[in-house]
Amino acid sequence: MPKSQYVDPGKAFESGYIHFEDIPVCQYNKTLAEEKKIYTKDDFLRIYRDMAIIREFETMLNDVKTKSNYNGVEYNNPGPAHLSIGQEASAVGEAYCLDINDFSFGSHRSHGEILAKGLSSIHKLTDEEVYDIMKEFLGGSVLSVVEKHMNGGGNVKELAINFLLYGALAEIFARKTGFNRGLGGSMHAFFIPFGLMPNNAIVGASAPIALGAALYKRANHKKGIIISNCGDGATGRGPVLESLNFASMDQITKLWGMDGKFSSDGMPILFNVFNNHYGMGGQTRGETMGFDMVARLGAGFNPSQMHAERVNGYDPLVVIDAVSRKKELLIQGKGPALLDVVTYRVSGHSPSDSSTYRTAEEIEAWKAADPILAFKNKLVGGKIATESEIAKLHEDITARMTEIMKLAINDDISPRMDLNKEPDAISSIMFSNEKRVSMEPEREAEMLLPKDECPRVKEIKGKIRTATDANGKPVSKMKMYNICDGLFEPIIDKFYDDATLVAYGEDNRDWGGAFGIYKKMTEAVPDHRFFNSPISESAIV
Structure with a gap:
């Protein structure tokens, strides 16, 4: 509609062809020697630790759902648990590149993403910064539990890891000391101070919600990028495709900064698809979709093809490489971007899933390719870490998780919200009862005329x-x-x-x-x- 863009009938009927660029598919080829120049031993071990923490956290949830017991601790949790066992490398690789100014939005299967980004944020923040966040969050109610019972031996970063795991698990178990007072649960957990934005149970809904956050950052010149995480099954949903289209609008780069007064940067959003091959039980490649590879979608939305790429999500270093490159493009104003991260959900859609839609041979083949085992073999084989170091790491994680679970199920330490005693508890959280004329009163509004x-x-x-x-x-x-x-x-x-x-x-x-x-x-x-x-x-x- 803008009169500045003349629709010329002559050009509209010009003959020619639409050309497409090749979309990279699993092109990462760095050797271990090259990777050692990029990452320190501490980096390698932290990446491994984060994957192992996520695996143990979800193994615990699976054991609770299927056996009502984890490591000798009995508990029955009737709530949902959509696990991502097998997808840990994808989550950790993504989070490695992000800071608290980068916001990630997930789905019903986002425990791993929450923990990965939380662990990454803890590592990047100073002790003082992370402690202040914990102290100020919900009046210190979550911090007080772990400070009293699992203080990390006086180490603030260890305390913060306990805080993250406890707050997330207490939320899943519907406890008042959870990150969202136990009202969000497994599929709606979030922790905004770390850039962990609300997840939700609607398939594909992370795309339009994340797009709104990207629009906010773009329109208000805010730092950081936005990540929209979803599965390959979600790419068949209208809201996802509409979001890819909206984020790719020509006007963002051609009209919004046309006069040079305002920015002409593209939308700072990465649509990250954790491609685990299934939309519940439907196989997206060869059955329910026609794109063959998710990355192909990018070619349909703008001439840059959304910088689309397909990568091996079973290697965290591959994912780090890809996400860091896409993030740099977004920072340069060249967004949006699309990543097709190939992974696999070894666990079922939920613990009750009998996996009748796939063969035992297929599951075993992917278990044999386990990203955590493969990364361990790389570290040990490359003389970066020893078997005993890895074993000690797992031993510590299991012990930590056991204590976290004991705290989260203790009714005295982690009570549920009592609405009989506090009938206004939910409304007090939902409504601020504040009036603000402006969300940023210190900033002058960008307008063209008085x-x-x-x-x-x-x-x-x-x-x-x-x-x-x-x-x-x-x-x-x-x-x-x-x-x-x-x-x-x-x-x-x-x-x-x-x-x-x-x-x-x-x-x-x-x-x-x-x-x-x-x-x-x-x-x-x-x-x-x-x-x-x-x-x-x-x-x-």
Whole structure:
């Protein structure tokens, strides 16, 4: 719709061809000698430790669900547990590249992503920073439990790991000392101070939600990138495809910074697909989809093909290499990007899954390729670590997890929320009961004109706000202040009051929207704050 973009019939009918670039498929070829120049021994061992922690955490959940017992500790958890056993390298490799300014959004199968990014954040923060986060979170209620019972021997980073594991497990077990007061559970756990944004149980919903966060960062010039994690099964859902389209809009790079006054960077979002080959029981390659490889989707959304790539998600170093390259592209303003991370869910869709849709031979073949075992063999074979070091690491993790579980199931230490005693507990969390004129009052709103020079503001100023004039005669519809004007005024006021406000939808700019509410707003509000969206209504909402 922008008049600045002339639609030339001559060019529209020009003959030619659409050309595509090759999409890389599992092209990583660094040798161990080369990798040793990139990573220290501590780096290698931390990567291994993080994978092992995730594996043990989910093994514990599986044992609780299937045996009501973990390492001699009995407990029955009736809640859901969608496990990602086998996918640890993909989660740890991704998280290795991220910091607390990078936000990740996951799915119903995101325990591993939560722990991986949490562990990565703990490593990158200073002792003082991480302790302050723990102390300030929920008034220190989660910290007080681990400080009293598992203080990490005075080591702040060890204490923080206990804090992360305990807060996540207490949440899964619906305890008040969980990260979300036990109200989120397995599929809705999050910890915002580490950039761990809310996960959800709707397949593919991470894409439009993460897109909204990316739009916020892009429109408000915030640091960091956004990660949308989902499975390959989710790529068949409309909201995912709509989000890929919305993130790839031409206007972001061609119109939003056209006059040089504002940024022309692309959307800072990486759509990361953990391709475990199954959408519950349907096999996406060869059965329920037609793209053969998820990475092929990128070619359909923009000329850069979303920098799409398919990589081996069973090697954490491969994933680190890929995510770090995509992150750099996003920082340079060349987003969005798409990664097809090939992995496998050895565990079932849920603990009750009998895996009738796949053969025992297939499962065993993937178990033999276990990313944790393969990485251990690399470390030991490459003389980076010894068998005894690895064994001690596993011994410590099992002991830690056992103590964490004991704390999380102790009704005295980790009680459930008692709504009989605290009937307003949920509403007190849901509603802030605050009033804010602006989400960033210290920042001046980016506008094209002073408010009193906005054409619609001047037009409305001359309208009559009563049904009759001074002589008692009916005011004509052209001169009378109407409901559309009444809606326009608070919206334009808010654009000037709150620098974070954006408005978008179908045919809003120039056209003014279906009912003319936004009419003549185009002259005052820059494109990155007020724009036409595609008819991608799931992504819009």
